[in-house]
Amino acid sequence: MATVHRWTGLEARALRLALRLSVRAFAEHLGVAVRTVSKWEKLLAGTSPRPDTQAILDTALARADTAVHLRFETALSAANRPGAGVARRIITTVPRAWEFESWTDDLERAVVALSRQNFTVSDALLGRWLTRFTPLELDEKGLYLFARSTALLGDLRRDRGVVLGPNSAQHSYLTAQSIFIQLDIPRRVAQLELSLAVVAEMSGKLEIAARHYDALAADDRLSRRDRARARLWVGTALSKAGNYDHAGRVMLDATREFADLAEPDDWSVAHQKLALAHRGAGDLSKAVHFISIARGGGAADSPLQRVRLDTAHGHILLSDPATRDDGRAVLDRAATMAARYGLSHQLRSIEGIKARERGGIRPPAVTRETST
Template sequence: MATVHEWTGLEALALRKALRLSVRAYSEHLGVAVNTISNWEKHRATRRPNTESQAILDTALAQADATTHVRFETELAKLGEGGDPAASVARVTIPRPRAWEYESWSEDIERTVVALSHQNFAFATDLLHRWTSRYSTSDLDERGLYLLARAAALQGDLKRDQGAVVGPLSAQRSYAGARSLYTQLQIPRRVAQLDLSLAVVTEMAGDLEPAARQYEDLAGDERLAARDRARARLWVGTALSKDGHHDYAARVMESAIREFEDLSEQEDWSVAQQKLALAHRGAGNLDAALRLIDVARSTGVTESPMQRVRLDTAYGHILLSDPATLDDGLHVLDDAAKRAAQYGLTHQLRSITDIRRTADGASSPTRR
C-alpha cells in the first residue's frame, strides 16, 4: 500500500478523490473543518497540514481498502501532471508490487483455495507459482508478506493432500515457512493455525504421541477460533485411535462433536462422525461403527474428491472388519483407490493399500 511520508494539500486532495467524497463528507470523515480542507486543496503542494492532521490523514489512508489505494495512486499521478510529479513522488512511497498486483494476487489465492477443494493440484500449483516465483521477501511490504505467507500455507495444504508430508519439498517445509512469516508479521492467530497444520503433518508422518500432545495443547489455545480448537480436540482423538486407544479416543471425539453442534459446523460434525466410526471399529463396536459411518456418508460433503475417498475408505475399512461383509469392503476400497489415483491423492492411496494388506493378512488363513 502507498505510504505518505509528508502530507500536503496535493496528497489530501488525491485521497478525497480516491475516497469519492465531497469536501463536506470528507471533512466529516476526517473530523476536520471544511475550511481547512478547502485551504489544503487551494494551495495543494505548498500547504502542509499540521502534525495532528498529518496523523489523521495517515489513519484515513491506512484504513482505506485496496481499491481506494489504487485510486489514490492514480489520482496522485493525474494531479502530478499539472505540477511537479517528482515533488509528490518524493513524499509518497508506492511499493512494488503495486496495489492492483496485490489485488490480482489475492484473487489468485482465492482461486487456489477453490482449486484445492476440488483437488485440482496442477491448476493450484500454477496459481501459486505465478506469484511466489516473482517476488522475494525483500521486495514486499507487510501486505505482500501476508500474501506470501498465505501462499506458503496453501502450498503446504497442496503438498499435504498430495502426500508429500516431510522433506525438502514438503508440507512441513511450506508450513514452517508460512509460520515464520506470520510470526514476523505478529499475527498470532495465523501462527497458531500453522501450529495446527504442523501437528497434522506430525500425525501423518506416524508420530502419533507427539501429535496428540500438540493437538491437546492447541485445543485450549485462545489464539485459535472456537472451530479450530474443536478441530484440534477431534484430532487428539484421531491420533489416539490410530495409536490403539480407541475407547478413550471415542470419548474425546464425542466432546468435539458436541462443540461442533454448538457452533453449528455441519461439515466438521459430519467429518467427526466418520472419525468416531473408525474409533468404534477399532474398539470392536461394529454396529455403532456402521451406524456412524452411515450418518457421515449421508450428511458429509461429497463434492470434494478427497472427502469422498476418505468416506469410502472409512466405510470399506469397517466392512472389512466383519467376515460377512469382507468382499463388499474390498469392492468399496477398490473404488476409493481408483479415485485416489485419479486425483493424485498419494497419502490416501497408501492408507488404502495398508488397510488391504492388513485385511489380506488377517483373512489368509481362513481363505486357505
C-alpha cells in the same frame, strides 16, 4: 481481474501479447497508429501513452476475457524475472496496487481449486506469485499474501501426501509460520502449529501430534472451530495409538461442539472418525451407525472427502466376514479415485488396509451391540 493505474509501453506490450495480436492488428484493435504501438514496443516503461490513449487501453483490458487477463499478468510477471533485459532494469519487483488485487484474487481461486483437488490449477496460481517475489522484496501486505500463499502450498502438498522433506508440506508450513511470526499475527501462527501437528500425525509421530493437539485445543489464539478441530485430532491420534475409549470420548465432545457451531462438514468428518475408533475397538454396530451418519451428513462433496468416506466405510465392511466382499469393492473404488486425483497419502492408507486384510490381520473381536 487486473487493472492498470498508469499505462506505459511495457503494460501495452503485455496486453498485445495477451490478446495474441501482431503490432499492426493491435493498433487496429485500439484505433491508434502502427508507429505509436511500435514506439511502445521499443521504449517499454520509458514511454507513457497520452491520457486519451490510456483510457482506450483501460477499455481494451476491461473488455478482455479471463484467459486474456491471465496471459496479461503472466506477461508482466515474465518482465520482472531476472534476465528479462531492459524491462528488468526499468521495473521494480515490488508489487503494484493492481498486482496485490490480482494476487488476492488468485489466492481465492487457489482455495477453490484445492477444495476440488485440482492440484495443477492451484499449484499454477500459487506458483505464479511465489516464484515472482521473495520476502525480502515485500512490504507488510505483500508478506501477508506471500505467507498465505505458502501456507496454501503446504495444504496442497499435504493433500498430495508429500509431508516431509525440502519440498514438503512441513517445509511450506514452517516458512509461512516464520513470516506470520514476523508480522505478529498470532492466530495465523497458531493455525500453522495445528497444520504442523497434522503433518506429525501423518508421518507417524502420534504421541508428538497428540501433545500438540491437546495444547492447541485450549489455545485462545485459535477460533472456537479450530480448537474443536484440535480436540477431534486429539481423538484421532489416540485412536491410531489404540486408545479407543478415550478417543471416542474426546471425539464426541468435538462432535457436539461442531453441532453447536453449525459446522456440518466438520460434524460429518467427526462421525467418520468416530466410526473408525469404534471399528478399532471391535464394536462393529456402532462403527456402522456412525459411518452411516457421516455418509449422509453435510460433508463437502470433494474427491478427497469421498475417498476418505469410502476408505472408512470399506475398512468397516472389511471387518465383518459377511460384508468383506463389499468392503473390498468399496476400497477398490476409493483407490481408483485416490489415484486419479493424486491423493498419494490416502492411496497408501488404502493399500495398507488391503495388505493387512490379505495377510490375515483382523480387527479385535467384533461385537454387535445396538448403538445408541
